[in-house]
Amino acid sequence: MEKISRTKIVDLLKRRDFGAMVNVKGWVRTRRGSKQVNFIALNDGSTINNVQIVVDLANFDEEMLKQITTGACISVNGELTESIGSGQAAEVQARGIEVLGTCDNTYPLQKKGHTMEFLREIAHLRPRTNTFGAVFRIRHNMAIAIHKFFHERGFFYFHTPIITASDCEGAGQMFQVTTKNLYDLKKDENGAIIYDDDFFGKQASLTVSGQLEGELAATALGAIYTFGPTFRAENSNTPRHLAEFWMIEPEVAFNDITDNMDLAEDFIKYCVQWALDNCYDDVKFLNDMFDKGLIERLQGVLKEEFVRLPYTEGIKILEEAVVKGHKFEFPVYWGVDLASEHERYLVEEHFKRPVILTDYPKEIKAFYMKQNEDGKTVRAMDVLFPKIGEIIGGSEREADYDKLMTRIQELGIPMKDMWWYLDTRKFGSCPHSGFGLGFERLLLFVTGMTNIRDVIPFPRTPRNAEF
């Protein structure tokens, strides 16, 4: 077959130079037709759209044609022509076809209509489906939007460590990382395992958050963000939990809680706008196939200012709802850590738009949050979203060395893990703020998927680390 340089299908479908000879390569989605003419729907992953290959059977070898089955990989030379019936403006009249890889009838994706559960079992092949192609192209685009947003605003991408020897944020159970020979664990005279011969010379784990190290960077470089994997060893088998997930954590020197809220709102609107502007075909597909309200929900978030409301006011609204007869599963009172049903009531029923809840009771928030003058609350902010609940959690940080130290002591956090963090408050302390966004939470919102295992290529959950 003559060598013609390949055109990606995403580019080919935009071309209007009908009559040109082109080459496309990809995987066969379907093949149908008559005894004279066949139509091959070909996809190469560059777009959700297939290009139609028109094959005049008389011109091709019968044995070769038999190999063009669903899933087979082919290279096609042909003439770019205007299309009438394919749903796209352009199609290809085949002049030469080469089968690069055959695909027999044991191919699990031959038939359509597989359940999401089945597709999770073949996570190594599911990127070849329309649904997961769309999801992972959107995932890519959201990552690009995030880097672009921060880079354009002068933030520096900062890699906080994955393996850590400190366990101070207490955000969840941790995975231990070790090179010790578990068949020959040395112990000291008290029966404690000796870690001196472990790789790091001490007990080590996988990080649950890069925030504390992010604060080190923000108080040097001014404005930074992390974007990396984080880990929670919680035995939670739910559609909302992953043991390995990606987090984005911006941290900004000189930002107060209001700047932090502005940043969070701008940031998430930028991401949603990017999805609509750059992944419309994929979003539309997911909207039409899975979640008819998706595009409307995305546009809804862009249209309105987020509500900004102190926790105390939020509790009042919830208490009034109870008085008026609304039934919640969990009790509502000042001091309670809000359940998802409470957050969603505020967002979906009361305000009907995203809500940033601020100034939470200090007892239910982390030690590093800036204490308010009332002695009871801290400058926390959670961004609550329709269908998702909490999508962002953040705060202004306590910049006062003595207040922070007192809180650390109250909570009994070991100083061996804290001295370096405290140094930021000791040497040229400054007001600063930041937040964390779970990348997969954002993707649930933007794709309309309902199970978090379906927005990450290879989900890690209890009893599952396949592929």
Next chain:
Amino acid sequence: MEKISRTKIVDLLKRRDFGAMVNVKGWVRTRRGSKQVNFIALNDGSTINNVQIVVDLANFDEEMLKQITTGACISVNGELTESIGSGQAAEVQARGIEVLGTCDNTYPLQKKGHTMEFLREIAHLRPRTNTFGAVFRIRHNMAIAIHKFFHERGFFYFHTPIITASDCEGAGQMFQVTTKNLYDLKKDENGAIIYDDDFFGKQASLTVSGQLEGELAATALGAIYTFGPTFRAENSNTPRHLAEFWMIEPEVAFNDITDNMDLAEDFIKYCVQWALDNCYDDVKFLNDMFDKGLIERLQGVLKEEFVRLPYTEGIKILEEAVVKGHKFEFPVYWGVDLASEHERYLVEEHFKRPVILTDYPKEIKAFYMKQNEDGKTVRAMDVLFPKIGEIIGGSEREADYDKLMTRIQELGIPMKDMWWYLDTRKFGSCPHSGFGLGFERLLLFVTGMTNIRDVIPFPRTPRNAEF
């Protein structure tokens, strides 16, 4: 003090609207002057350049002024004025100063001229130095360049898993990841530890490479790249090794070895060009302070086509050098895995430019590389750089199911770890190629730093997981 919205120093130094009232915030680098006037060099991390704050002492409280020591954090309102002596075009005549955070004389960065070794011990503070500010701003910019390069070319960023239950690439020793209680390890009747109750229900480790999963994605989405942390539990205490480092691994369907070389050369030139275009101040600082040949070396890489040479030809050149009297520490013969001295001889002495070495003996390369017709070599490609040695390693992949299977069996790789990888060759196999770039190797080249621990914020090495 009047509230004026803050200008970052990187932006302030570009302004020419002298007379405007501005606010800057940052950390004091130095303070000097006479009894009448002081000059504060202020840095906020946005640039390596300081802004000079001119303080007429008569206008300020003496007690406040005493707090303006090296490392202190201050907010300054003042008039933007043209500067004569500060080395910058603009400076600020202070009208109001607020001390946000004091810094006493225990601050470790008070004096200049610390060794790199000492700065590694205070890695939590070293981003506040000129050197590490420059390195980490360049690190950010290289990450942005990488995403931009691939995004513009239609590649999708793909997150391969960090925790893995397979160990097939054999690229190095692995860290075990576990939630097991090491004080109560259950064993079966043969004395083998039972992993059924571990988090993932089996033994798990940290990934050494995302390539195999990347191939799954490339054979679905067409062109992908990974950019994530990878881990090697090797007890190597050298300036070249990290236990935790970041890798970029593009993988492209339908690319052959020549396309792969083109991609690698374009990619690395794009990154180097980006550094010169977008981080010139930082690169220049490192050039002047540490490595006078840095900028010349960066420009050198851009100027010339990389040499493309089969391994067999490379061996001939090395053998001729030996005949002519060149002494190598390690022997040279066909089949040897080249040592760094061999690679650097080819690059630095023989060709005097980067070299892409191809078609290595199959015995010294990984099982997945495409076998050449000679039965002896594989379509590997290593990009060799001055001062660095191997900066990129890649190959065209074996697309033929039977050949790949035979190689897997020859090497005794367990099929339980391989079935999903083999499915890519079973169902619609296609030619494809890819490579891996160690991010910190690239940074060594672009920053001129000589120890890899100085181009990552918090290095993880044997016996070191601080911060």
